[in-house]
Amino acid sequence: MGTLKGWKEPGILLSSIAISNMGNFIYLIAINIIVYHLTGSAAAVAGLWMISPLTNIATKFWTGSYIDYRSKRKIMMTTYIVRAVFISLIPLAHNMVVIYGILVVLSIANSFYHPASTTYLTIVVPIEKRKRFNSFRSFASSGAFIIGPAIAGAMLFSLSYELTLWINAVLFVVAALVLLLLPEKEVIDKSRIPVLTIPQVVSDFTVVKDFVIANRYVASVYLGFTMVMLFSFAMDTQEVVFTQRVIGLSEIDYSLLVSITGIGSVCSAILIAIFSTKISLRTMISMGLIMMTIGYLIYAFSWSFLSIMIGFLILGFFNVFLNAGIMTFYQNNVPVSIMGRVTSIYQLIQSIMQVIFIIGVGVLGDVLSLRVVIASLAIVMLVTSVIYAGLVLRSDKKRFYLEDNN
Numbered sequence: 001m002g003t004l005k006g007w008k009e010p011g012i013l014l015s016s017i018a019i020s021n022m023g024n025f026i027y028l029i030a031i032n033i034i035v036y037h038l039t040g041s042a043a044a045v046a047g048l049w050m051i052s053p054l055t056n057i058a059t060k061f062w063t064g065s066y067i068d069y070r071s072k073r074k075i076m077m078t079t080y081i082v083r084a085v086f087i088s089l090i091p092l093a094h095n096m097v098v099i100y101g102i103l104v105v106l107s108i109a110n111s112f113y114h115p116a117s118t119t120y121l122t123i124v125v126p127i128e129k130r131k132r133f134n135s136f137r138s139f140a141s142s143g144a145f146i147i148g149p150a151i152a153g154a155m156l157f158s159l160s161y162e163l164t165l166w167i168n169a170v171l172f173v174v175a176a177l178v179l180l181l182l183p184e185k186e187v188i189d190k191s192r193i194p195v196l197t198i199p200q201v202v203s204d205f206t207v208v209k210d211f212v213i214a215n216r217y218v219a220s221v222y223l224g225f226t227m228v229m230l231f232s233f234a235m236d237t238q239e240v241v242f243t244q245r246v247i248g249l250s251e252i253d254y255s256l257l258v259s260i261t262g263i264g265s266v267c268s269a270i271l272i273a274i275f276s277t278k279i280s281l282r283t284m285i286s287m288g289l290i291m292m293t294i295g296y297l298i299y300a301f302s303w304s305f306l307s308i309m310i311g312f313l314i315l316g317f318f319n320v321f322l323n324a325g326i327m328t329f330y331q332n333n334v335p336v337s338i339m340g341r342v343t344s345i346y347q348l349i350q351s352i353m354q355v356i357f358i359i360g361v362g363v364l365g366d367v368l369s370l371r372v373v374i375a376s377l378a379i380v381m382l383v384t385s386v387i388y389a390g391l392v393l394r395s396d397k398k399r400f401y402l403e404d405n406n
Helices: 004-039 042-046 048-067 072-092 096-124 127-158 161-179 198-214 216-237 239-246 251-275 281-300 305-333 336-367 370-392 395-400
Strands: none
Touching (some): 004 042, 004 048, 004 096, 004 127, 048 096, 048 198, 072 161, 096 127, 096 336, 127 161, 127 251, 198 336, 216 281, 216 336, 216 395, 239 370, 251 305, 281 305, 281 370, 336 370
């Protein structure tokens, strides 16, 4: 792992991310339960899936233009505080319109957080440590994926939902305070920060376009990853309905499956962290995507708890391979100076496609059986995954997958 000194700052950053991840999962479980109890409407809960992509469509045009010219560390801290404040306000709002308004603000904070954090990680973590760091980050995320829902369930059972959300808000404050332990890595000349205007945003779009044209392979790999993962997103939106109505599993069975998926992810993250120097980026990305897709395929054609469990274990295990690999590839090939803008534009495209997929799956689910829809998505995802793996494994593109010796 290198010297302790070499990992001090990445370790502090990882701690902040782990704490915020825990807060994210507690919040996710809590808000779904709260909205359902307040409305009794499954449609109101389903509407939660639409808030993030719709907000991204409205904000991603300009968030990158804001982020790239300002301190990423301060932006991350600000988003943590904003989330803490507005999550703590949810218990005071008893009107669904107000609650949805608060959720929109939280989603806007997230739209700033992700491009800023991706860039800041690239600044703080040296290139030779990124693959291992990203595996540790996946481990932290997977751990929160397992522990967060369990903690949320226990808190909601033993405490009031108001207290649960207030404790949740404290986690984001702590995450922000941890970032104070890191030095400011960027020299920001405030006099040279451009005013956020429409011409400036258009100019920044041109910068991203020029980067994409000059780096077609890098752009194709990341955009291809984004497109393939849309099938995963579409299937995830119907996961609860599919497991309970089509397969006939109980809510307890489903909760257990989620935990099993998280356990697979944790095991994978530990494996990558230990053997990161032995596994190439191309292997992590290509094998990760194909095997994860096979997990979805098993899930789509499942008939019992056992078969779904096998599918979830596989997709949970290899999802970490894929995400750690693609994140390292992205950080190694996109300049820090424009990373916020590039990330925002990619997420804008992703959000537009997510909305289309959500609507499309919903319509098809009414016309066809849900089993047919999920199975079709899994088959198409497998075909596109194989094509994508071919793009990643091209022998003439090895230079884009720079491997470290540490």
